[in-house]
Amino acid sequence: MTTSPKTDPTTSPQAAHLRAQKRRRTRLHNFAAYTVLTTIALVMLYPFYWTLITSLEPTGNIYEAKLLPSGLSLKNYAAVLSGTTVPFLRMVLNSVVICTVGVIASVTFAALAAYPLAKMRFPGRDLIFYAILALVVLPNEAGLIVNYITTIKLGLLEQRGPVWDTITQYAAIVLPSVASIIGLFLIRQAYMGVPIELIEAARIDGAKELTIWRRIMLPLSMPTIAAFAILEFVALWNSFLWARILPLDPQMLPLSAGLLELSGTFATNSRATMAGAVLVIIPILIVFASLQRYFMKGIEGAVKG
Amino acid sequence: MLPFLALLMLYHTWPVIFGTYLAFTKYNIISPPEFVGLDNFRELIKDQQFWSGVVNSLKYLLVVPFIQLLSIGVAMLVNRPLKGIGFFRTAYYVPVVTSFAVVGLIWTWMYQQSGPVNFVLMHLGLMQRDSSLLNNPGSALYAVMFVTLWKGIGYYMVLYLAGLQSIGRELEEAAVIDGATRWQVFVNITLPGLRPTILVCSLMSTISAVKVFEEIFVMTQGGPVGSTYTALFFNYAKAFQDFRYGYAAAAGIVVAVISLVFGLINFKMTRGGRVDG
Numbered sequence: 242m243t244t245s246p247k248t249d250p251t252t253s254p255q256a257a258h259l260r261a262q263k264r265r266r267t268r269l270h271n272f273a274a275y276t277v278l279t280t281i282a283l284v285m286l287y288p289f290y291w292t293l294i295t296s297l298e299p300t301g302n303i304y305e306a307k308l309l310p311s312g313l314s315l316k317n318y319a320a321v322l323s324g325t326t327v328p329f330l331r332m333v334l335n336s337v338v339i340c341t342v343g344v345i346a347s348v349t350f351a352a353l354a355a356y357p358l359a360k361m362r363f364p365g366r367d368l369i370f371y372a373i374l375a376l377v378v379l380p381n382e383a384g385l386i387v388n389y390i391t392t393i394k395l396g397l398l399e400q401r402g403p404v405w406d407t408i409t410q411y412a413a414i415v416l417p418s419v420a421s422i423i424g425l426f427l428i429r430q431a432y433m434g435v436p437i438e439l440i441e442a443a444r445i446d447g448a449k450e451l452t453i454w455r456r457i458m459l460p461l462s463m464p465t466i467a468a469f470a471i472l473e474f475v476a477l478w479n480s481f482l483w484a485r486i487l488p489l490d491p492q493m494l495p496l497s498a499g500l501l502e503l504s505g506t507f508a509t510n511s512r513a514t515m516a517g518a519v520l521v522i523i524p525i526l527i528v529f530a531s532l533q534r535y536f537m538k539g540i541e542g543a544v545k546g
Numbered sequence: 547m548l549p550f551l552a553l554l555m556l557y558h559t560w561p562v563i564f565g566t567y568l569a570f571t572k573y574n575i576i577s578p579p580e581f582v583g584l585d586n587f588r589e590l591i592k593d594q595q596f597w598s599g600v601v602n603s604l605k606y607l608l609v610v611p612f613i614q615l616l617s618i619g620v621a622m623l624v625n626r627p628l629k630g631i632g633f634f635r636t637a638y639y640v641p642v643v644t645s646f647a648v649v650g651l652i653w654t655w656m657y658q659q660s661g662p663v664n665f666v667l668m669h670l671g672l673m674q675r676d677s678s679l680l681n682n683p684g685s686a687l688y689a690v691m692f693v694t695l696w697k698g699i700g701y702y703m704v705l706y707l708a709g710l711q712s713i714g715r716e717l718e719e720a721a722v723i724d725g726a727t728r729w730q731v732f733v734n735i736t737l738p739g740l741r742p743t744i745l746v747c748s749l750m751s752t753i754s755a756v757k758v759f760e761e762i763f764v765m766t767q768g769g770p771v772g773s774t775y776t777a778l779f780f781n782y783a784k785a786f787q788d789f790r791y792g793y794a795a796a797a798g799i800v801v802a803v804i805s806l807v808f809g810l811i812n813f814k815m816t817r818g819g820r821v822d823g
Contacts (some may be wrong), residue, residue, distance in 0.1 A: 497645040500651065
């Protein structure tokens with residue numbers, strides 16, 4: 242601050258000089274910021290780009306660093322989709338079924354279960370909620386092992402005929418993720434924001450709790466519910482460990498788990514596996530790009546609690 | 547409510563109870579669990595492989611400060627009102643929404659001996675192209691850590707961004723008018739304001755570092771020569787390769803206790819995330 246207090250800051254040449262200096266500085270700062278931002282973006286995106294262009298090359302030195310493909314062909318994609326080694330299209334179907342059923346079930350369950358916890362009065366309500374919440378904090382190392390044992394004991398992996406087996410194997414994959422504590426937490430949080438007067442008024446008018454839930458709570462909490470549905474979709478689409486551990490029929494594997502299978506069987510043809518990886522990423526990128534706003538909101542909501 | 551609770555009990559509560567019980571038994575699914583007391587824990591103490599797994603898991607904690615500092619930096623960068631900032635935010639989030647199965651495979655290829663990573667390192671004069679980072683016992687763990695870092699930055703960035711936006715600009719601008727330097731603003735206003743977020747984020751990343759598994763599962767399977775064999779990979783291998791479910795459950799409990807301890811240390815270090823110091 243070198244300007245003397247007597248000069249008018251809007252007209253003095255000194256002030257104009259300072260403004261110009263400030264503008265130059267801002268421009269320099271912005272330039273530096275863009276440089277850093279672009280560098281990070283390259284580090285984040287190049288691996289995907291590199292996988293894409295390599296998957297499009299018919300031949301050549303496969304793992305070489307490059308900026309453009311040395312040739313273009315879809316033969317690696319044909320190799321994956323023709324499904325001679327791994328039933329890729331079947332896996333797409335599996336993933337779609339698992340995601341659809343999983344998202345619908347977990348959203349419905351969480352949306353229903355959150356209602357009494359948020360807006361109904363009964364003894365021990367908060368205790369139940371905090372007990373459920375504590376499960377997230379509680380170390381759950383043995384989870385995989387015990388859930389595996391449970392799945393076996395429930396007989397979900399026994400052979401009883403083709404149609405029945407398909408259903409039970411899907412159930413074995415989906416069931417452990419249906420009761421989502423995060424979902425319960427998020428949706429309860431949204432319900433808490435609904436004014437109690439609205440509900441009391443409906444109760445006085447003789448509405449049943451289920452009607453109140455359907456006509457008042459659900460519509461008013463839609464943004465949060467949508468955000469949770471997206472989160473759940475991404476999680477289900479990406480999950481692979483659980484399905485890989487279950488002794489499933491290879492026909493039943495979802496995409497992410499199937500991709501690892503592909504990398505095993507295509508050990509000599511990594512390009513085909515790369516094509517498979519691209520095919521696994523594309524749907525999730527489309528979903529993410531089109532619903533990005535809800536997505537970020539859902540995560541922010543989770544932080545702010 | 548009831549179906550939710552039932553599934554919750556089955557898949558969330560039951561594993562904790564039954565898992566704890568299993569830790570004191572010998573169990574292979576086929577015959578019923580046989581109670582053996584503390585035998586599993588006694589064996590664990592003497593198990594070299596388990597301890598080297600624990601050591602690797604603890605080494606993995608190195609990733610936590612890097613991931614947190616970088617995400618705070620990136621969050622502050624994308625918090626600026628620049629043109630096209632939405633593109634950058636989205637770009638950084640792409641690795642987050644991609645499956646570990648895909649990410650792990652991509653980086654396994656990127657790390658190949660003739661691959662892009664070696665290409666860059668060679669041109670920076672940091673290494674000769676003699677082997678892949680993943681095949682070298684000295685570097686494999688760090689190579690996997692880098693993938694965790696790369697995939698995690700976008701996730702924590704979003705959380706920090708939310709934290710930054712809840713601080714608001716008024717306070718920072720007031721400080722600038724009072725003549726504070728950028729660094730003073732950062733240390734005295736931004737950082738304390740972010741403390742609750744820092745607690746949540748460092749807690750999450752500490753616990754997931756101790757429990758690192760999926761990256762290892764896809765990229766190295768514990769190798770080469772056990773250099774990426776982490777505590778939870780031990781847990782997995784004992785259960786699903788050796789079918790020693792009781793022993794694996796005992797290892798799981800030890801890992802849980804370790805991550806709990808580090809969680810508490812974290813809690814202390816961030817002073818419980820209180821905004822006032």
